Amino acid sequence: MPEGHTVHRLAGALTELFSGHRPTITSPQGRFSQGAAKLNGQIALSAEAWGKHFFMPFAPEPTEVTLGEDGPDWLHVHLGLYGSWSFDGDGEFIAVHTIGAPRRRIGEREQLSEGADERRVAEWEPPTPKDTVRVRFAQPHGIADLTGPNQCQVLSGSEVRAVLKRLGPDPLRNNPGDRERFISLVRKRKVPVGQLVMDQAVTAGPGNIYRADCLFRVGISPLRPGNRVSEHRLGLLWDDLVSAMSEGVRDGIILTNPPEYIPLDPIDEQDRRFAVYQRSGRACWRCGNTIAEMAMAGRRLFWCPGCQR
Template sequence: MPEGHTIHRLARLHHRRYRGQQLAVSSPQGRFVAERLDGQYFTRAEAWGKHLLHHYDSGDMVHIHLGLYGKFSDVKAPMPPPVGQVRLRIEGDDHGGDLRGPTACEMFTPEDLDALVARLGPDPLRKDADPDKAFARIHKSRRPLGAMLMDQKVIAGIGNVYRAEVLFRANVHPMRPGTAVDHRVWQKMWDDTVELMDVGVRRGKIITIRSEDDHGTPGMRGRPRSYVYRRGGEPCRICGNTILGEVMEGRNLFWCPSCQPD
């Protein structure tokens, strides 16, 4: 599933591509009622965590959640005939895009948006995010911090990669209960998350290794450029000890037992 920086990057792309343009909107697959949007002016796109929102001049909104398999193409106009199961097609003056395989593609009301925002934690990529809102939920729970970082009700947008890497960079064990996380440590983690995810939006990829630690890994071509993510059984880039891995609440988790002590 795309992490939050991917959705914010997509929102910025759509905002740049289509803002102020009268769009041709259709649903070649027929599973989305697109007729009311066809010919409307696109006003803006935004992201809340892993949720993408398109706004039109009538006040209509489209909510999109890519889920595990969803993808939104970006092609130059005029677009060729649709191929395959296209849930939503939008076409502006110079560019267009086809949405395939999303978990959600639906019309939204202001009340729907309010309800979505109410159930999400703060999004590190939004300027109005309040990290103390997340800390309040974390600090009153004995649930492992590694699990709560993946809970969109606690923090919106963090996925498996950022979860593992931010914990490592903060030298925090993923099993540490929320009640044992003090505010200073949390603020450091939040600030680091904001910085890393902002890099992800600008660069279009996740970059978590500090330049002074990025010496390469001989014989590991094609392996993730990460501290711990997907590096179970390999030597830690910092201390050389073996990276551990296990499944936490259905998702693979990685950490260094030396750099991230209990």
């Protein structure tokens, strides 16, 4: 499942490519036909993300809105395990800070779409949508296709607010008071902190990689109950989530292994990119103990028993 930084990057890309336009919106698959008809022809406004949830408002005329405001129709998408957006277009269809040249986004990776270099100089025509495409956004210079989402619906402002009410603070939004709210939510629970970091009602956005490596970076055992982690250490964890996930938004890739631990000749991607995630059975970069793995709430958990207390 894409982690929160990916959804924030998608919000940036779709804003750069479609906001201010009246995109043609269709549902080639047919499962979103009513929603597509409602949005089609309206002006796309700036998209936003909260954790792993994507929201894009549409209105008859240009306007500025805040997330969850009444008035616009809000496209709400949660990618889930299998959802992805793909982009295709000509040389003018470029979101410089988010997707670069025409790209296909799958999970945590971005790949140039086939023939992208040729299309930048040749006359571009939109590709025929696959029958798995739930939603297609189209403007004269490019398209964005959504496939396989867990949720895809049009919401009112009050319905958006109801979704947000179920979510914890998002480290990438880092609004005033979010750090204190995160600390309070964790310390109210006897559940292991490793499970709470993945609980979207406690903190919205982190997935398995950020959970594993940020807990390692601040030295907290994922097995320690939330109510037994000090406010100080939870504050450091929040700050590290903010920092690590912001780097993910900037770079488009998760690289959570501290620079001082990146080997000159890594065995594989896990050794280069991660501190403990998917490194079970290998030596901890910090203390030399063996990285452990177990299942927690149905997900694989990785940590160092030697230096996470």
